[in-house]
Amino acid sequence: MTKITFPENLKWGAATASYQIEGGAEEGGRSLSIWDVFSRTPGNVKNGDTGDHACNSYHLYKEDVQLLKNLGVDLYRFSISWSRVLPDGTGELNEEGVQYYSNLIDELIANDIEPMITLYHWDLPQVLQEKGGWESRETAHAFLHYAQKMFEAYGDRVNNWITMNEPWCASFLSNYLGVHAPGKQDLQAGVDVAHNLMVAHGLAVKSFRDMIPEGKIGYAPNIGWLEPYSPSEEDRAACRRSMMWQKEWFMDPVFKGTYPDTLVKLFEKENAYLHIEDGDMDLISQPIDFMGINFYTGAIGRYKEGEGLFDVEEIAPDERRTDIGWPIYAEGFYKALTDLRDTYGDVPIYITENGACYNHEVEEDGRVRDQERIDYLKQHLTSLDRAIKAGVPIEGYIVWSLMDNFEWAEGYEKRFGVVHIDFDTFERTPKDSYYWYADTVKNHEFER
Numbered sequence: 278m279t280k281i282t283f284p285e286n287l288k289w290g291a292a293t294a295s296y297q298i299e300g301g302a303e304e305g306g307r308s309l310s311i312w313d314v315f316s317r318t319p320g321n322v323k324n325g326d327t328g329d330h331a332c333n334s335y336h337l338y339k340e341d342v343q344l345l346k347n348l349g350v351d352l353y354r355f356s357i358s359w360s361r362v363l364p365d366g367t368g369e370l371n372e373e374g375v376q377y378y379s380n381l382i383d384e385l386i387a388n389d390i391e392p393m394i395t396l397y398h399w400d401l402p403q404v405l406q407e408k409g410g411w412e413s414r415e416t417a418h419a420f421l422h423y424a425q426k427m428f429e430a431y432g433d434r435v436n437n438w439i440t441m442n443e444p445w446c447a448s449f450l451s452n453y454l455g456v457h458a459p460g461k462q463d464l465q466a467g468v469d470v471a472h473n474l475m476v477a478h479g480l481a482v483k484s485f486r487d488m489i490p491e492g493k494i495g496y497a498p499n500i501g502w503l504e505p506y507s508p509s510e511e512d513r514a515a516c517r518r519s520m521m522w523q524k525e526w527f528m529d530p531v532f533k534g535t536y537p538d539t540l541v542k543l544f545e546k547e548n549a550y551l552h553i554e555d556g557d558m559d560l561i562s563q564p565i566d567f568m569g570i571n572f573y574t575g576a577i578g579r580y581k582e583g584e585g586l587f588d589v590e591e592i593a594p595d596e597r598r599t600d601i602g603w604p605i606y607a608e609g610f611y612k613a614l615t616d617l618r619d620t621y622g623d624v625p626i627y628i629t630e631n632g633a634c635y636n637h638e639v640e641e642d643g644r645v646r647d648q649e650r651i652d653y654l655k656q657h658l659t660s661l662d663r664a665i666k667a668g669v670p671i672e673g674y675i676v677w678s679l680m681d682n683f684e685w686a687e688g689y690e691k692r693f694g695v696v697h698i699d700f701d702t703f704e705r706t707p708k709d710s711y712y713w714y715a716d717t718v719k720n721h722e723f724e725r
């Protein structure tokens with residue numbers, strides 16, 4: 278048997294997000310978010326699913342913490358519902374909402390689990406959307422107010438903070454491709470939202486340095502990997518262009534203080550323009566303590582004129598697909614991580630999301646036999662170990678997700694959890710992958 282062994286100081290975790298697990302959508306003073314409005318609009322989410330009840334973690338968070346404790350993880354990455362703590366989007370706090378997260382944080386600490394807070398995981402208060410949402414620069418300032426209130430409320434107990442989750446999804450997937458909330462299909466809107474998200478990130482980082490000087494802050498972009506179909510410059514350039522949309526567009530501003538000119542010009546050809554104000558790039562490129570990386574899948578990329586925005590077609594590496602239809606490309610994970618180090622140097626990296634969708638149910642004997650998810654995790658953790666041994670400074674690995682939850686436009690059908698959720702009874706059932714992951718976390722190694 279082959280053993281894969283990780284450094285003793287690698288941190289292990291599990292992740293969730295507020296709109297995907299909490300429920301209690303109109304309880305405890307919470308106001309509606311853009312995802313409440315989007316999911317309640319017929320046709321936007323599979324099976325008409327909404328986050329109204331989700332996994333009922335608003336009421337069952339203590340059970341969730343026990344699942345984390347028995348998993349043996351060091352970290353729990355969760356997000357705060359902005360509209361639960363600031364129902365008006367700004368102004369005064371809703372104390373009941375603040376208390377919910379305070380209770381969760383205390384429960385985690387009492388069980389020796391480090392909280393890692395994501396401030397923005399896509400659930401913008403609807404009241405702010407109605408004032409222009411992220412297309413308006415004002416929302417970046419509203420985000421600063423929200424972030425400062427959260428730093429004040431939890432900075433005494435929480436050291437690890439993430440400003441933005443997957444800004445590509447929150448900007449282009451949501452405002453150009455129209456797949457996520459608010460469901461716009463406007464490239465200029467996507468460009469404006471992307472920039473304002475990054476301005477908001479910079480404003481929060483700047484304030485964080487004053488408010489929690491000993492804390493660690495970063496953000497969590499998502500990336501894939503496109504391997505050139507051939508060594509031809511056509512194929513290589515096509516892959517670079519396509520990956521630039523999620524990589525350089527959101528990383529160059531932070532680590533270089535610039536936007537990638539190739540994409541700026543490509544967007545200008547589509548009549549979409551950056552609206553950068555004086556000081557923005559200095560603000561966005563403030564040093565951060567780590568970069569979160571969310572990785573799920575990849576493909577082989579080949580130049581094809583007229584295909585999409587970047588003249589590239591994606592070819593699956595092989596016939597394997599997860600139950601959400603994504604190819605499995607663990608080699609791409611290794612390549613993406615070493616490519617980040619080659620591009621941006623030794624930026625400390627947390628894998629803030631990696632996992633697979635497999636829609637197993639609980640069987641007669643109470644087990645959930647998700648061997649495919651175990652195989653996916655083994656393949657990707659092997660790539661992670663290879664990247665670590667190649668010198669990529671990986672701080673931690675956080676599996677997506679602790680539990681099955683509301684997978685955005687796919688609803689509840691698509692299951693990413695190591696814990697199965699019965700969405701009628703909210704019963705939690707650890708899957709085979711839960712026990713496998715617990716052993717891996719405990720032993721810092723696994724056998725292939």
Ligand SMILES: CCOCCOc1ccc(-c2cn(C[C@@H]3NC[C@@H](O)[C@H]3O)nn2)cc1
Nearest residue numbers: 294443446450454456499571573630684685
């Ligand atoms: C027209 C083309 O559009 C096709 C759909 O395009 C995408 C791309 C990417 C995703 C996607 C979903 N996830 C998992 C989440 N990460 C954050 C956490 O909340 C998980 O639930 N990551 N990326 C979905 C859809």
